Structures are given as C-alpha cells and as structure tokens.
Amino acid sequence: MLQEVSYDHRNASNVAFIGLGQMGARMVKNLVSKGEKVKVFDVVPQAASSVQGVTICNSPEEAAKDACFVFTMLPNGHIVKDTLLGDKGIMKGISNNALFIDSSTIEPQQSQELGKIAKENGFRFLDAPVSGGVTGAEAGTLTFMVGGEDKDAEEVKPVLLKMGKNVFKCGGTGTGQIAKLCNNLILAITMIGTCESLNMGVKLGMDPKLLTSIINVSTGRSWSSDTYNPVPGVMPNVPSSNQYKGGFGVSLIAKDLALAENAALSAGAPLPLGAISHQLYRTLIANGYSDKDFAVVYEFLQGKK
Amino acid sequence: MLQEVSYDHRNASNVAFIGLGQMGARMVKNLVSKGEKVKVFDVVPQAASSVQGVTICNSPEEAAKDACFVFTMLPNGHIVKDTLLGDKGIMKGISNNALFIDSSTIEPQQSQELGKIAKENGFRFLDAPVSGGVTGAEAGTLTFMVGGEDKDAEEVKPVLLKMGKNVFKCGGTGTGQIAKLCNNLILAITMIGTCESLNMGVKLGMDPKLLTSIINVSTGRSWSSDTYNPVPGVMPNVPSSNQYKGGFGVSLIAKDLALAENAALSAGAPLPLGAISHQLYRTLIANGYSDKDFAVVYEFLQGKK
Amino acid sequence: MLQEVSYDHRNASNVAFIGLGQMGARMVKNLVSKGEKVKVFDVVPQAASSVQGVTICNSPEEAAKDACFVFTMLPNGHIVKDTLLGDKGIMKGISNNALFIDSSTIEPQQSQELGKIAKENGFRFLDAPVSGGVTGAEAGTLTFMVGGEDKDAEEVKPVLLKMGKNVFKCGGTGTGQIAKLCNNLILAITMIGTCESLNMGVKLGMDPKLLTSIINVSTGRSWSSDTYNPVPGVMPNVPSSNQYKGGFGVSLIAKDLALAENAALSAGAPLPLGAISHQLYRTLIANGYSDKDFAVVYEFLQGKK
Amino acid sequence: MLQEVSYDHRNASNVAFIGLGQMGARMVKNLVSKGEKVKVFDVVPQAASSVQGVTICNSPEEAAKDACFVFTMLPNGHIVKDTLLGDKGIMKGISNNALFIDSSTIEPQQSQELGKIAKENGFRFLDAPVSGGVTGAEAGTLTFMVGGEDKDAEEVKPVLLKMGKNVFKCGGTGTGQIAKLCNNLILAITMIGTCESLNMGVKLGMDPKLLTSIINVSTGRSWSSDTYNPVPGVMPNVPSSNQYKGGFGVSLIAKDLALAENAALSAGAPLPLGAISHQLYRTLIANGYSDKDFAVVYEFLQGKK
Known part of the structure; x- marks a missing residue:
C-alpha cells in the first residue's frame, strides 16, 4: 500500500468527474462532503442533478477544462475512449497537464492504449478501478487499484482517500484493471x-x-x-x-x-x-x-x- | 458452539483409537501429551508403534474392550463399517455402553446407518469428522463437526478439545459429515x-x-x-x-x-x-x-x- | 455383431418379463405380436393389464416359474437385485437352469455382482441394456448391448431380435452396461x-x-x-x-x-x-x-x- | 444448397489468392489442376513457391490487380482487414468491380464490417469459411459456408466447387462465419x-x-x-x-x-x-x-x- 503523503490543499475547483451512475454519484457525494468542489457531467442530465453542491456542466470538455484531476466512471472501454479521444473528446478540448483517472472497469489492454495515447498528447493517465460496490461507494470505503506512474498515483492519492480507504499501486498502466x-x-x-x-x-x-x-x-x-x-x-x-x-x-x-x-x-x-x-x-x-x-x-x- | 462443561477426570485408560495414519497418529499424540492413556490399533503395526506412550493392541476389539470412548479414523466408510460391524467387529466383541466417535470422512448416509445399527445394539454413535488437516492435527487445533445426540457430544467434548480447538454440534447423526x-x-x-x-x-x-x-x-x-x-x-x-x-x-x-x-x-x-x-x-x-x-x-x- | 443363428422354435410359454413400464410394455407387445407367449409381472397391476395377450402373474416368482428366459426391465439396480435375490426373489423360487436377462440400466458393478450370485446359485445371467428409447421399443428396433457368456447371448438372441434390430455382444458380465x-x-x-x-x-x-x-x-x-x-x-x-x-x-x-x-x-x-x-x-x-x-x-x- | 448454374468459362487469369498456408496452398493446387490460372501472394515466399503452376506476386495488390475473384485465406481478422484495407491494402490498389471472397475463419462482426467497407468502396464481399480441414482441402471436398449477396455467391460458386463439394448460402454478410x-x-x-x-x-x-x-x-x-x-x-x-x-x-x-x-x-x-x-x-x-x-x-x- 502507498505511504501516506501530506495533502497539499490544492484548489478543489480543479476536480472533474464524468459519469454519475450508481457508483459515480456516490463517489462525488463523498468528494463534496470532504471539501472538494467538483465539476460533473453525465449524459443523463438527471443523474448529474441528483448530487448536491457540484457544478453541472454541459459536456465532458466543459467539466474537464482547468481541472487538475479528471475522473471517468463509465460503463465500458468504448465509452471511456470516446469520452477522452472522440470528436468532442476531452483530450482535444484542453491543453494543460491534467491527470486522467479512469475508475471504470475496462480491458487492461484498453487502459494501456489510452495511457499511451494520453502520453503522446502530453497528458498523464491512471487506471484506477475500484472494489467495494455501491455500499463501499456510499460509505467512502472503496479500494482503488491503481496502474500507471508512481508519482501520479501519489499525487491523486489524497483525493482517492476521500472516496475510499485503500489505495493499491499495482504497477504500470493497466495493472489496476488486471x-x-x-x-x-x-x-x-x-x-x-x-x-x-x-x-x-x-x-x-x-x-x-x-x-x-x-x-x-x-x-x-x-x-x-x-x-x-x-x-x-x-x-x-x-x-x-x-x-x-x-x-x-x-x-x-x-x-x-x-x-x-x-x-x-x-x-x-x-x-x-x-x-x-x-x-x-x-x-x-x-x-x-x-x-x-x-x-x-x-x-x-x-x-x- | 457447545458450552464448556466441567471435565470429570475420568480414567484415561478407557480411550481407544483405531487408525493411526497421518491424522490419527498426530491426534493420539495430543491425547497422550494431555494426560490420556490410549489403547490403539492399526492394521499396519509400524503405524501404531510410531506413537509413544500408548498401549498397542492386536485387534480393534482388544483396544475397544473396557473403553468408554472408541475413536475411529479410517480411510473410508466400508472400512469403518467393517471395523465396527464385521465378523471381528468391535460391536460384537464388547458389551458395555461405549460411545463410538467416528472422525473419518465418510458418506453421511453411511454414518446414519452406523448410528442406527449402533443404537439397535445398545451403543451410542457420533460422527465427528475434522477440518484442519495434518497441520491442525499436529498442533491440536482441529475443528470437530459432530452429529448425533447432544448429551453424547457433551460427554466426549473434553476429549475432543485435547485434539482440537473448536467443537461444533451440527444436528442428528450424519450432520457432522454433511x-x-x-x-x-x-x-x-x-x-x-x-x-x-x-x-x-x-x-x-x-x-x-x-x-x-x-x-x-x-x-x-x-x-x-x-x-x-x-x-x-x-x-x-x-x-x-x-x-x-x-x-x-x-x-x-x-x-x-x-x-x-x-x-x-x-x-x-x-x-x-x-x-x-x-x-x-x-x-x-x-x-x-x-x-x-x-x-x-x-x-x-x-x-x- | 453376432452371427445369425437358426431359431429353435422353443415353446414360447417359457418367457417371463418383469417390469412393464414405458419400455417394458412396448417390448412385450413386440414379443407377443411375433409369436411369443409371455408371463408378466409389474408392481402396478394396471401396467401389466395394459398389454394384450399375456398371462398376468401375481409375483415375479410366479411369472418366472418354468421360464427359460426371465427378462427384467426395472428402474434401478436395487430393485433388480431385490427382484432376483430378495426375500421373495426369483432365484429362491425356481430351481431350473433359467437364463436371466436384465435389460435395466444399472451400475456395471451391480450387474457383475448379480452375475456372480446367479452363477453361484446355478443360474445364468446376462446384462442386456438397450438403446433406442420408447420409439425404438415401440417399433421393435432397439439395440441390445449384451454382457456375459457368448453361448447364453446366442441362445437368447432370437428372442432379443423380436424386440430389436441389433444385438451386440460386448464381453463379460457388466460390459453391456458399460x-x-x-x-x-x-x-x-x-x-x-x-x-x-x-x-x-x-x-x-x-x-x-x-x-x-x-x-x-x-x-x-x-x-x-x-x-x-x-x-x-x-x-x-x-x-x-x-x-x-x-x-x-x-x-x-x-x-x-x-x-x-x-x-x-x-x-x-x-x-x-x-x-x-x-x-x-x-x-x-x-x-x-x-x-x-x-x-x-x-x-x-x-x-x- | 445453391442450384447448379452453368459455368461461364471466364478467363482463369483473373483469380487471385492471398495466403498459402496449410489450407490455402492445397486449395490453390485444386484450382490450378482444374484449369484456373491463379496469381498468389504469401508473406512467406517459400509458401507461395510450394505450389506449381501459379504466378507468384510480390504483394497482395499485385496479385489482385485485374482479378475478378480475390480470395483471402489468412490466420485472423486483423490480418484480413489489414490485407484489404491497410496502407498497402488491396482496396486502395485496384479500382475495378472485384469480388472479394474471404475464406478465413474470423469474427462474424469483422466480416460484416469488411463487407460494409467494401461496399462503400465499390467492391463486393463474401465471407466463405470452409469446413473439412487439410484433408478436405487436399481432396477438393471442402464445404463452403457463404454469407453475402445471393448473386455474388452464384457468380463465384463454380470456382468454389473446384475446391469443394458443398456450397451453402447462409444469408447476409457474416452468416458464413456464424x-x-x-x-x-x-x-x-x-x-x-x-x-x-x-x-x-x-x-x-x-x-x-x-x-x-x-x-x-x-x-x-x-x-x-x-x-x-x-x-x-x-x-x-x-x-x-x-x-x-x-x-x-x-x-x-x-x-x-x-x-x-x-x-x-x-x-x-x-x-x-x-x-x-x-x-x-x-x-x-x-x-x-x-x-x-x-x-x-x-x-x-x-x-x-
């Protein structure tokens, strides 16, 4: 398990969260209740409006703009890929050094492909699927399994720990999924x-x-x-x-x-x-x-x- | 789990143990080291002689004679049945109110059949298979799963706890096996x-x-x-x-x-x-x-x- | 496949058939329609009475008495064993050199046991399970798979061919079942x-x-x-x-x-x-x-x- | 099965065959022995040279140029796709109304995708995987299962029957694979x-x-x-x-x-x-x-x- 690091009190306004289904909505609630300000997007408008205290955006791009951490929690790898790389994908819309954290459960090879493309475009990417289910998401006791660069995992760890209680760094990109x-x-x-x-x-x-x-x-x-x-x-x-x-x-x-x-x-x-x-x-x-x-x-x- | 009962310091000379394989030999060692005197039998003479401090007998019948508790720890149900009911079986050789405890793993239906026949012949019978393997037998930390009459299970429990650390009373005859x-x-x-x-x-x-x-x-x-x-x-x-x-x-x-x-x-x-x-x-x-x-x-x- | 042998026109009255379920009743109908006279027994009286042209008996023993060929077509090995060897079993009731043919599907080892006991009691035994199902039984196109002595299989073959179209001699007792x-x-x-x-x-x-x-x-x-x-x-x-x-x-x-x-x-x-x-x-x-x-x-x- | 149609004695020079592995080489031998002239390509030069009487080409494109029928018999869908649509793919290299026949075993969905792209580019496409194995390929007794347009299947059927004995038209594109x-x-x-x-x-x-x-x-x-x-x-x-x-x-x-x-x-x-x-x-x-x-x-x- 990663060692605890001191949290740097970064500006909470730079967290984006794409996908507010059964899991995502509960994860965002914990972020908000623990002091993060979060910009969110979901293809179903009601999903986004179900969470209090967030900024609802009209597109993934709008949510991700200016964010340091961009979370995705989506049904499958094709949707993740489309959200990040599609015609209106986030990677085309923003230019800063954002860290993408994909908490969806997708194929390890898809994660590896996304990580590679992210890097080629100047972004950083972590796969960080969770275990613990809806109950763990609600209670903020999820386990995150993280693949990618160690320093990126360290950087986002304080945010992850607002949604879960365990963060495991597993290895290179895709190993979280594995x-x-x-x-x-x-x-x-x-x-x-x-x-x-x-x-x-x-x-x-x-x-x-x-x-x-x-x-x-x-x-x-x-x-x-x-x-x-x-x-x-x-x-x-x-x-x-x-x-x-x-x-x-x-x-x-x-x-x-x-x-x-x-x-x-x-x-x-x-x-x-x-x-x-x-x-x-x-x-x-x-x-x-x-x-x-x-x-x-x-x-x-x-x-x- | 059964409630603890006070141990009645019965004469240790009345324990018999039939079958000293990988499991049985280790179980007997624990009985002996905790003060029981045990009469043993195994079809392989060397098996019986491998355990110190026991009385080696030439037949199951000889071991069981005068015993209050007769343990069997044998490879399968046919051998258990033959040991108890065969031509030279124990039930034909002794006449007192012995309690048979079969710790072999056999078919639940065979246990039920043995229990029924034991009862018809004036004996009492418990099925008491174990989990924990050779390691648990060696360490005296086996779990006993016991089927039969509650009072019989209570009576033998102090002896079982010299070989294991958990005794579960499961129900009627055969439920230990189940x-x-x-x-x-x-x-x-x-x-x-x-x-x-x-x-x-x-x-x-x-x-x-x-x-x-x-x-x-x-x-x-x-x-x-x-x-x-x-x-x-x-x-x-x-x-x-x-x-x-x-x-x-x-x-x-x-x-x-x-x-x-x-x-x-x-x-x-x-x-x-x-x-x-x-x-x-x-x-x-x-x-x-x-x-x-x-x-x-x-x-x-x-x-x- | 066995070679054809000439049929010896034996007296049809010496065929017994025990068990007239879905299969047995149809097999007997074919025997009757092809000239055999058959004495039958079934524990369910209606089952026996559903077939025309047979002699209905009150016990397996009565049906088997004087029979040269005694067929059994029963649900499982325990019932076959009980029918042949039980307290009112056929083998206790008749003394001639009857040939038992068990067309039930039972454990090969049970067939072997029955064959051994039959021999010890002066009888002959064949296991002769069938394939072809109810349709094959109705049409008289069953396949018989026969285990036991070759000469016994030859002897009964003409009768089998009134119920089926293939007779395979497989080997010793039990191989029909296998x-x-x-x-x-x-x-x-x-x-x-x-x-x-x-x-x-x-x-x-x-x-x-x-x-x-x-x-x-x-x-x-x-x-x-x-x-x-x-x-x-x-x-x-x-x-x-x-x-x-x-x-x-x-x-x-x-x-x-x-x-x-x-x-x-x-x-x-x-x-x-x-x-x-x-x-x-x-x-x-x-x-x-x-x-x-x-x-x-x-x-x-x-x-x- | 398709009805026989009269064969139109087309110029045999317009058959191309890409992929001469265990199956492909034997299929081509039959085409040649039955009068077709075939241009072939395989990534392993020795594979192509193992077949007598063919024209060996240096690229799929060269083999396919001027061909009416372009067969592919390749290890998997990715290679088929690359052969047809890649940077040096056939569809970029030729402009006539060729009929592609893919006899590889690939995912039905890949066949459907290839069929769609072929159509968009003015080509026709059939999936036509085979059963019968190396033995059937050698003997010219393969079974072809064909998906795509009926008239395309009719057109190529006489050529298929030089390699096999059965041609089944299964339905739309991909149904051959299914x-x-x-x-x-x-x-x-x-x-x-x-x-x-x-x-x-x-x-x-x-x-x-x-x-x-x-x-x-x-x-x-x-x-x-x-x-x-x-x-x-x-x-x-x-x-x-x-x-x-x-x-x-x-x-x-x-x-x-x-x-x-x-x-x-x-x-x-x-x-x-x-x-x-x-x-x-x-x-x-x-x-x-x-x-x-x-x-x-x-x-x-x-x-x-």
Whole structure:
C-alpha cells in the first residue's frame, strides 16, 4: 500500500468527474462532503442533478477544462475512449497537464492504449478501478487499484482517500484493471461455490446459519460466506436478505468475467472455473435474473418450490 | 458452539483409537501429551508403534474392550463399517455402553446407518469428522463437526478439545459429515478459482505477493488466498512453498468431492462447479499429481515452462 | 455383431418379463405380436393389464416359474437385485437352469455382482441394456448391448431380435452396461453442445433448418442434429416439435450420467464434460423440467422471451 | 444448397489468392489442376513457391490487380482487414468491380464490417469459411459456408466447387462465419465427449473398436466417432492413428471457440459446454499439446501410463 503523503490543499475547483451512475454519484457525494468542489457531467442530465453542491456542466470538455484531476466512471472501454479521444473528446478540448483517472472497469489492454495515447498528447493517465460496490461507494470505503506512474498515483492519492480507504499501486498502466479482474474472477467463482454448498447443506437438513458459522471458522470461509452470505436471512443488510435487490448485479459480474476471459486468453492462462461460472451467470441472465444481486445463484440452484 | 462443561477426570485408560495414519497418529499424540492413556490399533503395526506412550493392541476389539470412548479414523466408510460391524467387529466383541466417535470422512448416509445399527445394539454413535488437516492435527487445533445426540457430544467434548480447538454440534447423526463435505466443497472450488486468478495475474505481469495482498483485503479473499496461498514463495510454511509436498493431497480432496456429489445427488442439489472441480482434480490424478498438495492446481494451470 | 443363428422354435410359454413400464410394455407387445407367449409381472397391476395377450402373474416368482428366459426391465439396480435375490426373489423360487436377462440400466458393478450370485446359485445371467428409447421399443428396433457368456447371448438372441434390430455382444458380465453408459454419456454431452450451437446460431439470425442442414453434412453432425434435432419445427415427429413431450426424460439421462460417473470414478477416468452436463440436467430438474425430453436444454438456454 | 448454374468459362487469369498456408496452398493446387490460372501472394515466399503452376506476386495488390475473384485465406481478422484495407491494402490498389471472397475463419462482426467497407468502396464481399480441414482441402471436398449477396455467391460458386463439394448460402454478410462457428462449436464439444466416453470404456475393459462400432449405430454416433475416431488404432488414416500428427490442431479449435464465445456473448446465448471445452483445450496448450490434432484430448484424459 502507498505511504501516506501530506495533502497539499490544492484548489478543489480543479476536480472533474464524468459519469454519475450508481457508483459515480456516490463517489462525488463523498468528494463534496470532504471539501472538494467538483465539476460533473453525465449524459443523463438527471443523474448529474441528483448530487448536491457540484457544478453541472454541459459536456465532458466543459467539466474537464482547468481541472487538475479528471475522473471517468463509465460503463465500458468504448465509452471511456470516446469520452477522452472522440470528436468532442476531452483530450482535444484542453491543453494543460491534467491527470486522467479512469475508475471504470475496462480491458487492461484498453487502459494501456489510452495511457499511451494520453502520453503522446502530453497528458498523464491512471487506471484506477475500484472494489467495494455501491455500499463501499456510499460509505467512502472503496479500494482503488491503481496502474500507471508512481508519482501520479501519489499525487491523486489524497483525493482517492476521500472516496475510499485503500489505495493499491499495482504497477504500470493497466495493472489496476488486471488486479480488479483477478479479484472479481475469484469472487464470481467463490460465490457460486458457496451457493452450491449452502444449498446442498440446507437440502440435506442443515440450518444455514449454523452451517455458515462452521464454514466461517474453517477452510471454506471467504468474503462470500462471512460478509455477503447468499442465503436469505443468514445475515442482515445484504442483498440476499432483501430479495437480492441492490448489490452487485448478475449482468455486472458477467461483464467482468468476459473481460477476465479476454485478458486470460491474451496471456495463455486457462480459466476452467471462470469460464463455466461466466456461462452460469449468462444462463441466469437468459432466465430473467439480470438485475438481481449475483448471490441470487443460490435461489437459482434451489429451484422452484 | 457447545458450552464448556466441567471435565470429570475420568480414567484415561478407557480411550481407544483405531487408525493411526497421518491424522490419527498426530491426534493420539495430543491425547497422550494431555494426560490420556490410549489403547490403539492399526492394521499396519509400524503405524501404531510410531506413537509413544500408548498401549498397542492386536485387534480393534482388544483396544475397544473396557473403553468408554472408541475413536475411529479410517480411510473410508466400508472400512469403518467393517471395523465396527464385521465378523471381528468391535460391536460384537464388547458389551458395555461405549460411545463410538467416528472422525473419518465418510458418506453421511453411511454414518446414519452406523448410528442406527449402533443404537439397535445398545451403543451410542457420533460422527465427528475434522477440518484442519495434518497441520491442525499436529498442533491440536482441529475443528470437530459432530452429529448425533447432544448429551453424547457433551460427554466426549473434553476429549475432543485435547485434539482440537473448536467443537461444533451440527444436528442428528450424519450432520457432522454433511458440514464437513459442505466446507470442503467450497474449499475445493475456491482453491481452483484462486489458482486461476493468480496464474492469470502473474502471466499478465503482476507480482503474486502484491496481487495476493490486494485480494486479501478485497472481495476475493478466502482461506485459500490468505492462509494457504497456492503460489510458491508468497507465504512461508505452506505446501506451495515446499514443492507442494505434504498438506492436503489431490486424491483426498477428490475423494471428498465424490462424497459431496453423492450427498448432493440424494438431495437434488446441483453442483456445477463442484462437479467440474472434481473432474479437474481427477485430471491431475491421471497426470501424476495424486500425492501433491491440492494447491498444485496452480502449477498445472501454469503449464510447462 | 453376432452371427445369425437358426431359431429353435422353443415353446414360447417359457418367457417371463418383469417390469412393464414405458419400455417394458412396448417390448412385450413386440414379443407377443411375433409369436411369443409371455408371463408378466409389474408392481402396478394396471401396467401389466395394459398389454394384450399375456398371462398376468401375481409375483415375479410366479411369472418366472418354468421360464427359460426371465427378462427384467426395472428402474434401478436395487430393485433388480431385490427382484432376483430378495426375500421373495426369483432365484429362491425356481430351481431350473433359467437364463436371466436384465435389460435395466444399472451400475456395471451391480450387474457383475448379480452375475456372480446367479452363477453361484446355478443360474445364468446376462446384462442386456438397450438403446433406442420408447420409439425404438415401440417399433421393435432397439439395440441390445449384451454382457456375459457368448453361448447364453446366442441362445437368447432370437428372442432379443423380436424386440430389436441389433444385438451386440460386448464381453463379460457388466460390459453391456458399460457400453450403454459410454453411449449415453456421449449422447448427453452432444445434445447439450448441439443445443448451445443452434441457440447461438438462431440468436445471431440464422434459420435453424438451414443451419441444421449445414451441420448435418459437416464435422458437427451427430444423431442429436440429424435424427433428434432439439429445435422446435426443424424435424417432424421428434419431441422438440411436440413441446418436448415424450422421448427421453431429463431425469432419465441424469440418472445414466450418475451411473457413468460412478463407473468412471472406479476406473480413474476423468469426465469433465460428462460431469458438468450431469449438473446442467440436474439444474433443469431443479427448475421444473424433469419430465420433459432431454432436448429441452434448447428451451432452457433460449431463456424467457 | 445453391442450384447448379452453368459455368461461364471466364478467363482463369483473373483469380487471385492471398495466403498459402496449410489450407490455402492445397486449395490453390485444386484450382490450378482444374484449369484456373491463379496469381498468389504469401508473406512467406517459400509458401507461395510450394505450389506449381501459379504466378507468384510480390504483394497482395499485385496479385489482385485485374482479378475478378480475390480470395483471402489468412490466420485472423486483423490480418484480413489489414490485407484489404491497410496502407498497402488491396482496396486502395485496384479500382475495378472485384469480388472479394474471404475464406478465413474470423469474427462474424469483422466480416460484416469488411463487407460494409467494401461496399462503400465499390467492391463486393463474401465471407466463405470452409469446413473439412487439410484433408478436405487436399481432396477438393471442402464445404463452403457463404454469407453475402445471393448473386455474388452464384457468380463465384463454380470456382468454389473446384475446391469443394458443398456450397451453402447462409444469408447476409457474416452468416458464413456464424455457420462455421456453430459447426465447430459442436465439433469441439463432441470430440471431448467422445474421448471421455472411449477412455472410460477402455479403462473399464472394453475393446475400443467394438465400443466404437456399437456407438456408431447408436444415439452417441457423430463425425467424431465414425469418421475421425480419437483412439489410436481404431481407424486408419486419421491423426489419432498417427500420433495425433497433422489434422486440426488444438490451437486452431481453441481459436474457433474463442470466436464462438465472442459471437455468443454478443447475442446473449450461454455456452456452458463450449466455454469449458475451450478452457480444456487451453489447458492442453499450456501443457504442450498445442500443435497436436485436437483428438489428442483422448491421450490427455488417459493420463500417464
């Protein structure tokens, strides 16, 4: 983890934030509440107006003008690329030495391409995807995984720590994405494994709370069992206890698995469980579970009552 | 977890222990070092003679005679059944109100059958499989998962705590096995997922220690990443850092997965990742990895250099 | 394939047939229509009475008495064993040199055990499971896969050919079951693969008939594409064109896969696709597709409209 | 299938063929032996010079100049795109109304993009991937799956039939690729299933020839069992009987599965067996089997002796 550095009280007016979806809006709220003034843009005007205390702009370019830090938090790599490099892209609109921080989850190779182009145009670029989900964004406890130059990561770290509690510098450009995908790959697999196990135990007559308490002090324990248990009623305040609403949608974990498979393919790394897990989530999507939290695998395996 | 009960200082001479393999021998050592006198039997005479301070017997029956607690720690359910009920089985040789504690990992249904027959013959029976492996057996830190009557579990608990640190009462006969299989099912899956992820990350240029440290504070963390990391050199004192020697053999996790699949089948619980994980371990066995620690999946996915 | 032998016009009254389910009833109809007189038994009285021209008996023993050939066509190995060897089992009730022919699909090891016990009791035993399904049973075009003594197989062959068109002698006792399971393992996998492919093609805009016609002259062709196509409307007179009614039920193919996995496990043969296919069919069962034809995987992958 | 049309005896000098690898060289040989004069180009000069009776050119542009039909048979979509549209691409170098026929296996979406660009530049474009492999290319018995305009397909059909025996018009641009990927997806899965089954049967004591002969008249039959059997010695003249040399390389089927998964992903079609099959082939690649025929899965499952 990076060492703490003293914060330089820079003028907060030079932060731009593009993309105020479920994650971005919550991240901006934390920036604002901790003293940053932020210029924002979202293609959906209501999204931008949902956050208090920001300056709403009419284009990414307008938001980014004069900013030192330009954050993007967007659905996929094509949109990030278009926002930065498109006909009305930010890089064409501003000329100063801005630092771009892309917190979207995109292909590592796309991050590397963007970093290269940014550099050729006199800009600096970090990939800085997050883990922690909507809950972590709301609470300001996200983990940032950062790829790029060390000094750039140091410079933006105080701002990141207003939105999260951990900042990991992973290596060169793209490594933030790689770390994110590696983590979510395990998560996707472990959640299904946990669902299979708990479903089996319950169908064989075990109480899911008791079974969970055993697993959580044994070799089967993981974040999926001890923090985000998939069985309704075992833990409060997790999506499984709220009809699998909110949380980390099936379509989002499936998206990350597709990215992981492409990255693994480029490196010749086999992903047998990753691949079949991906297809299981795709099967859930085909059967109407797209917007449910990914722990809904439990309900799917449980079957009709 | 069971409440602590006062220990009744019973005569230590009435403990019998059948089966002194990798696990059993270490469990008996802890019993002896904590004041129990134990009569032992193993089909391999050298196995029994490897433990100091015990009385070596020539048959299970001889060991069990006069014992209050008769432990079995044997390779599979058929051997347990034969030991208890065969022509020279213990149940035919002794007449007192002994309590049988089977710590082998066997099919839940076999435990239930044994429990039923024991009861019909005036004996009491607990299934009490363990987690923690050879390391936990050596250190006396095993977890016991116990199925059967509560009062029987209470009675033997002080003895169990000389070999382990956790005792979970799971429910009726067989539920100890169910809990064990549920735990190991997750373990088997999560380990492969962790290997896939770390192999991918390393092949994409990440340092495995750094990647592990990120995962361990993120949603991908599990016992397989934070306690038993599969990448050589990331953690000391785990099999992966010792050429995958010792530890939990591929053939043993494969055995547990076969038991889990049978149990799941009987309950109509699908195990997609469990089943494919089982076959991946079987593929490793076919390719010569049978006796290696199960984290050797990492080496297998990594491929030839 | 066995050479044709001349048929000895034995007295048809000495054929017994135990088990008149979907398959058995149709097989008996063919025996009767081709001149055999058959004594039958089924635990469900209506089942026996559904077939014309037979002698209905009150017990397996009554049916088997005086029979030269005793056929069993039963749901699983336990029932076969009980029918032959149980308290009221046939082998206890008759004393002549009957030839038992078990056409049930059961574990190869169970067949071997039954064959051994039969021999010890002075009887002869063949395992003779079939392929061809209800359609083949109705049409008298089943394939018999026979394990046991060559001379026994020759003796019963003329009778088998009244119910089927192919008789394969596979080897010693149990090899009929092995061949059956090997065949159905491929079938189970290939059907899912064909469903995945055709679903993908259709979703990408291809006409399923055209796509099928291409596959059927290419390297992807199989019985699942050219004879039993899973897409509604591509072929007439197959279950997929009749709402997946009739045919080979999901629960039956799942049963065969469980048997195949046990057999493979005993031989150390990995079944990665077999295992995951098994679990996919189990997932269908959990979601209400148990009684549909196994080609319904297509509908499942297609998802909700 | 397209109706036969009368062949118009066009001047054979206007055929160009770019890419003379294992497939392309054999296809050109057939064109030449059946009267076409062909101008060829390959980035590896020796490749071009291996074929007798052709005009070897120094660039794709030189080969394509004046050609009516310009064939490309190249390793992937990026190379096809570069060949047609790159700085020295053919479309910049020639101005007539050439018909491009791309027989490479590439992403359907890439074909659609190429088709669109070709049209915008006044050219016509067909995707026409083949099945049949090196053997089919050598024998002139390939199957062409053609996407694009019907009249263009008719125009080139007589030339295609000099290299193959079947020409299927599949639909609009890209549908040739879709049909190809659908076929190879089934092939990849069925081959593994067949290997699992035959390995299991052999390990259980069956003769592989006998087992194959049973499967080939039963519901498990497929091209993988009856034409390209994976067990050494069962069939002559297939790679499995020649140490898995030649044939369809593991790396090539893996490539096709990656393309299929991307296409399926775009359409929301789950590919559970396709995905795990892909990863099994990737595991073989990681373990040194990259250049062996894909039926080598049999040897891999068989394990060390």
